[in-house]
Amino acid sequence: MPIKGTDIVKKLPEGGKKNCKECGFPTCFAFAMKLASAGTTLDKCLYLSFEVKTELEDALAPAIKLVTIGSGKAALQIGNEEVMYRHDKTFIHQPGIALLISDKESESKIEEKVKRIKELQFERVGLTLRANLLALHFESGDRDRFAALVKRVYRDTDLGMILISEDMESLFLARDLCADRKPLLYPITKENIEKAIPRIKKSPTPIGVRAGSIEELIPMTSRLKEEKIDEVVLDPGSKGLMEGIRDQTFMRRAAIKQNFRPLGYPTISFSCFVAKDGLRELLTAAAFTIKYAGIIVLSDMDKYSLLPLLVQRLNIYTDPRMPMAVEQKVYQIGEPNEESPVLITSNWALTYFIVSSEIESSKVPSFLCVKDTEGLGVLTGWAAGKFVADAIAPFIKKSGIADRVKNRTLVIPGKVARIRGELEEALPDWKIIVGPREASEIPAFLPAFAAKLKTG
Ligand code: SF4
Numbered sequence: 001m002p003i004k005g006t007d008i009v010k011k012l013p014e015g016g017k018k019n020c021k022e023c024g025f026p027t028c029f030a031f032a033m034k035l036a037s038a039g040t041t042l043d044k045c046l047y048l049s050f051e052v053k054t055e056l057e058d059a060l061a062p063a064i065k066l067v068t069i070g071s072g073k074a075a076l077q078i079g080n081e082e083v084m085y086r087h088d089k090t091f092i093h094q095p096g097i098a099l100l101i102s103d104k105e106s107e108s109k110i111e112e113k114v115k116r117i118k119e120l121q122f123e124r125v126g127l128t129l130r131a132n133l134l135a136l137h138f139e140s141g142d143r144d145r146f147a148a149l150v151k152r153v154y155r156d157t158d159l160g161m162i163l164i165s166e167d168m169e170s171l172f173l174a175r176d177l178c179a180d181r182k183p184l185l186y187p188i189t190k191e192n193i194e195k196a197i198p199r200i201k202k203s204p205t206p207i208g209v210r211a212g213s214i215e216e217l218i219p220m221t222s223r224l225k226e227e228k229i230d231e232v233v234l235d236p237g238s239k240g241l242m243e244g245i246r247d248q249t250f251m252r253r254a255a256i257k258q259n260f261r262p263l264g265y266p267t268i269s270f271s272c273f274v275a276k277d278g279l280r281e282l283l284t285a286a287a288f289t290i291k292y293a294g295i296i297v298l299s300d301m302d303k304y305s306l307l308p309l310l311v312q313r314l315n316i317y318t319d320p321r322m323p324m325a326v327e328q329k330v331y332q333i334g335e336p337n338e339e340s341p342v343l344i345t346s347n348w349a350l351t352y353f354i355v356s357s358e359i360e361s362s363k364v365p366s367f368l369c370v371k372d373t374e375g376l377g378v379l380t381g382w383a384a385g386k387f388v389a390d391a392i393a394p395f396i397k398k399s400g401i402a403d404r405v406k407n408r409t410l411v412i413p414g415k416v417a418r419i420r421g422e423l424e425e426a427l428p429d430w431k432i433i434v435g436p437r438e439a440s441e442i443p444a445f446l447p448a449f450a451a452k453l454k455t456g
Contacts, residue, residue, distance in 0.1 A: 009033075012048070022045075025040075042056055063255045064081045069162070069182055075182070078095065078294035079266035084252060084253065087320055093266075096295045097298065100299050102140075103140045103148075126349065127314070129310040134161050137165075162184045162186055183205055186210065187208055201227065206231040236267075240274060244287075249292065269295070272298055278300070286308075322375065325375035329370060331352075338406045339407065341449060343411040344369040345370060347370045364446040373387050379415050390422075408429050414441075
């Protein structure tokens, strides 16, 4: 449970009665309330003792630590979650999906896997969906071979890496080859933790802690905390799907509901080792996507297995309080020219996705103007006053679409046929046509309409 403002204020100078205003707030109480809602930071008050500051920093830290793996645009952030159930608020950071590569695999297989993870990218509702990490597994017993694999992935991709090795020497040698990419080192165990600590501190990078059970994790994360190592990912060593779901749920509950700090870290799950075949592996990954994993490692992936998983992840990690929306702008479907049709719709992601897909199916290159309705569909947007002539006309005028087409003819959705008259008044240079009511009718409507436009 996050600390409340009323509890924070008691710890402020003079029991919260100093009220010197130097933090920019009129009272200590106002500062405390803002602090509790993450609207300000502790350093604004210069009168906190070291002990109080440390205590409040700890109390205000997120229940599940934010951990970053990788660097630059491909960096993956996991953790920082606040709720047990998506409908309580929202899940925040999508789990990273990793592809496992063993250094025992053949050169051609490794090359093919690296190529595949780079190529498997999908456009959906204006977003690019892809896997995030490569998990490099030292199995060959040949340190040079493992180092060569790490160097190759470092050179050929910008992806974050998980370095997996039971051999500590090899693990840290590999870390040194790609330390600037912030790889996750796995596994840190109760057997190697003491020897690993000074080496981790020498060049800090996230670590994956593996234990035989949740109970075993607790002294290990406590020990790491003493050493101020907190970029930690947990693996309770679950042996199967049911055990995995139980462990993930227990750890999430302990962190979120009990604010139990030793388990307040994101987790990693190895679907690749838990499941026995491709389909079960995928089902396991789907379950761990819902049940709290921070990283899911797969032994292989193709477009048929990866796309459903990525879409499921997207759906689970969208904010249920906010309709998914795409950017307001003029989208090109195909390669339209000055004779192409111009259509308009609302910016609810689902509407955009369906309408643009149907235009694509019609094989008529077109301009699709997408009006910001704050993520509402066409009819709801109209009812809310966001998809009406007064809102559409300024958008069309500013969008520059008038300079890109000869026939200034705008197709509006059939469901809002009633705005035609007002829109003709608001856009006197444009002819307004009422299009199909349903997006599914677009492929039948658009080719004949486009032909008519050409002939004038
Ligand atoms: S600076 Fe500190 S003591 Fe002064 S009002 Fe703000 S919280 Fe209170």
